[in-house]
Amino acid sequence: xxxxxxAVVFSFRLLMHERGRLIxxxxxxxFALLLMLLQIGFRNALLDSAIQLLRExxxxxxxxxxxxxxxLARNRMHxxxxxxxxxxxxxxxxxxxxxxxxxxxxxxxETLHPIRVIGFNPREPTFLIxxxxxxxxxxxxxxxxxxxxxxxxxxxxxxxxxxxxxxxxIEIVGSFPLGTxxxxxxxxxxxxxxxxxxxxxxxxxxxxxxxxxxPGAEMNRVLENLALTLPGDVRAFxxxxxxxxxxxxxRTGTPISVILLVGVALGFAVGVVICYQIxxxxxxxxxxxxxTLKAMGYGDSYIQFVVMVESVLLSALGFVPSLVLGSFMLAxxxxxSGLPAGISLGDALNVGLLAVSMCTLAGTxxxxxxRNLEPAELF
Amino acid sequence: MTSAANKAIEIAGLDYSFGTxxxxxQVLFEIDLSLEPGEFAIMTGPSxxxxxxxxxxxxxxxxxxGGQLNVLGHDLNxxxxxxxxxxxQQLGFIFQLHNLFPALTAFQSVQMAGDLHPEAADQMDDRxxxxxxxxxxxxxxxxxxxxxxxxxxxxxxxxxxxxHRPALVLADEPxxxxxxxxxxxxxxxxxxxxxxRGTTVLMVTQDARVFESADRLxxxxxxxxxxxxxxxE
Numbered sequence: 001x002x003x004x005x006x007a008v009v010f011s012f013r014l015l016m017h018e019r020g021r022l023i024x025x026x027x028x029x030x031f032a033l034l035l036m037l038l039q040i041g042f043r044n045a046l047l048d049s050a051i052q053l054l055r056e057x058x059x060x061x062x063x064x065x066x067x068x069x070x071x072l073a074r075n076r077m078h079x080x081x082x083x084x085x086x087x088x089x090x091x092x093x094x095x096x097x098x099x100x101x102x103x104x105x106x107x108x109x110e111t112l113h114p115i116r117v118i119g120f121n122p123r124e125p126t127f128l129i130x131x132x133x134x135x136x137x138x139x140x141x142x143x144x145x146x147x148x149x150x151x152x153x154x155x156x157x158x159x160x161x162x163x164x165x166x167x168x169x170i171e172i173v174g175s176f177p178l179g180t181x182x183x184x185x186x187x188x189x190x191x192x193x194x195x196x197x198x199x200x201x202x203x204x205x206x207x208x209x210x211x212x213x214x215p216g217a218e219m220n221r222v223l224e225n226l227a228l229t230l231p232g233d234v235r236a237f238x239x240x241x242x243x244x245x246x247x248x249x250x251r252t253g254t255p256i257s258v259i260l261l262v263g264v265a266l267g268f269a270v271g272v273v274i275c276y277q278i279x280x281x282x283x284x285x286x287x288x289x290x291x292t293l294k295a296m297g298y299g300d301s302y303i304q305f306v307v308m309v310e311s312v313l314l315s316a317l318g319f320v321p322s323l324v325l326g327s328f329m330l331a332x333x334x335x336x337s338g339l340p341a342g343i344s345l346g347d348a349l350n351v352g353l354l355a356v357s358m359c360t361l362a363g364t365x366x367x368x369x370x371r372n373l374e375p376a377e378l379f
Numbered sequence: 380m381t382s383a384a385n386k387a388i389e390i391a392g393l394d395y396s397f398g399t400x401x402x403x404x405q406v407l408f409e410i411d412l413s414l415e416p417g418e419f420a421i422m423t424g425p426s427x428x429x430x431x432x433x434x435x436x437x438x439x440x441x442x443x444x445g446g447q448l449n450v451l452g453h454d455l456n457x458x459x460x461x462x463x464x465x466x467x468q469q470l471g472f473i474f475q476l477h478n479l480f481p482a483l484t485a486f487q488s489v490q491m492a493g494d495l496h497p498e499a500a501d502q503m504d505d506r507x508x509x510x511x512x513x514x515x516x517x518x519x520x521x522x523x524x525x526x527x528x529x530x531x532x533x534x535x536x537x538x539x540x541x542x543h544r545p546a547l548v549l550a551d552e553p554x555x556x557x558x559x560x561x562x563x564x565x566x567x568x569x570x571x572x573x574x575x576r577g578t579t580v581l582m583v584t585q586d587a588r589v590f591e592s593a594d595r596l597x598x599x600x601x602x603x604x605x606x607x608x609x610x611x612e
Binding site: 002003006010013014016017018286288289291292293294295296297298299300374375376 | 435438440441460461464465466467468469470472474476478479480481482483487490491492494495497539
């Protein structure tokens with residue numbers, strides 16, 4: 001144990017000795033880890049933004065057009081499906097959601113930007129967003145809307161609170177936090193009546209039916225009954241099922257998610273190369289000293305352990321600044337884009353593991369030089 | 380007559396070549412040599428005569444190609460890891476170059492050798508201080524190699540080779556970088572180890588100042604044992 005502790009201290013001393021080289025080394029590892037963290041942050045933004053609306057609806061079960069995949073794709077269904085779902089045992093209430101993509105005019109720059117307009121019945125529970133529920137009465141007046149407070153700046157400022165959406169004026173009477181996604185810069189919440197006036201859509205064709213279960217109703221049984229009752233053009237999902245389905249779609253069914261994963265892999269590869277260069281140079285510079293250790297009776301395993309500890313220390317030293325920098329950069333990105341970009345504790349731990357794997361792989365490659373080391377070369 | 384098993388070093392018909400096939404160059408020819416425990420032998424001879432190769436063979440840094448090589452009861456012809464490592468731990472190597480880690484202080488460098496002998500860990504730190512002090516480095520225990528002169532670095536390397544009281548010291552030009560006073564100190568240490576603790580010392584040197592400290596003077600010429608003189612006789 002003492003020998004092990006001494007070996008760790010020895011590795012630490014070797015790594016810390018040359019401050020200039022240490023700073024450059026930690027900088028290199030930090031850079032590679034930062035690449036990975038940002039790619040993971042972007043991917044999180046993609047996934048979170050895709051399901052953020054879904055998370056905020058007040059529903060146990062959602063009935064949607066069977067072609068509506070992913071959830072953000074617009075595929076309507078007849079409102080009759082909502083009444084059919086309401087007739088199923090265990091369903092307490094059902095409320096419709098209408099969604100349309102309209103053009104918001106930036107009045108300062110005279111430019112048009114897509115915005116998602118979501119219509120709902122203000123008298124029925126629809127969202128889990130406090131800002132909406134506390135002020136929902138304001139939407140009863142036709143021609144009013146709540147604007148997404150996390151929307152991008154591209155919508156411009158509204159000095160008198162009057163916006164122009166698809167050539168119609170609308171009064172912004174409140175806000176709610178939702179955020180942007182890869183389709184729109186933000187969302188607008190309106191009452192059903194304002195929605196029909198604004199979009200000219202038929203009230204009979206709804207986007208989603210939000211179902212809430214009676215207390216004690218069994219979710220799986222209600223889902224089975226809905227599948228038996230509803231026609232084949234729609235499908236019913238529990239909220240959790242739909243979130244999982246959508247996350248799976250964005251994780252595996254889209255090129256951008258794969259591209260971001262390739263980005264993580266590239267960051268890993270860059271990190272391995274950087275770490276390898278650092279550790280190989282370290283080994284090469286101390287080849288005679290390591291050979292002397294072998295001549296003294298230290299085994300290959302001891303030297304390998306020392307280099308591997310160096311690689312783990314290097315990954316730890318690079319991880320901390322990369323986490324701080326990465327979190328800061330993703331926060332700036334989230335603030336400027338409205339995307340929910342960030343790093344979860346699980347992601348941070350994963351990157352920590354990737355950091356250790358990256359450096360130990362590089363250490364293993366660098367150790368090939370030590371394995372071939374012959375102390376006789378000292379003479 | 381001492382039996383082969385009690386010899387510190389027993390060499391019989393030892394050959395060694397560098398390279399293989401037509402390009403092979405033989406550097407040692409049929410060497411027969413034995414050293415008793417506690418003997419202080421100096422090996423000398425012209426450059427290229429095979430002294431250092433013989434030293435590295437005895438230190439198990441190279442594997443014998445022909446003949447027999449038994450050291451401290453180990454058959455070096457067949458010695459493999461982990462026996463190889465434990466054999467090397469019984470030795471004290473002093474190389475021409477100090478090969479000190481730049482990151483380690485004089486004390487820590489010597490401690491690296493002490494760490495291989497944890498049974499003596501309690502007294503090891505005291506022994507390291509005492510040995511470095513004896514070698515004139517008592518005020519420089521915390522100095523790193525770049526803060527030491529060439530001679531001081533060499534003395535740290537010597538302390539590293541001797542601190543664990545090895546059964547056999549193999550030294551390659553250990554006094555080359557030392558002044559007269561420090562050469563005397565190092566030779567005194569080696570003689571003390573040999574005569575009071577039974578350590579066998581085999582030193583390669585061209586430094587005529589040190590010949591009189593030895594018990595034997597072995598001369599190697601063109602890879603062959605040219606003379607083997609017992610100075611104490």
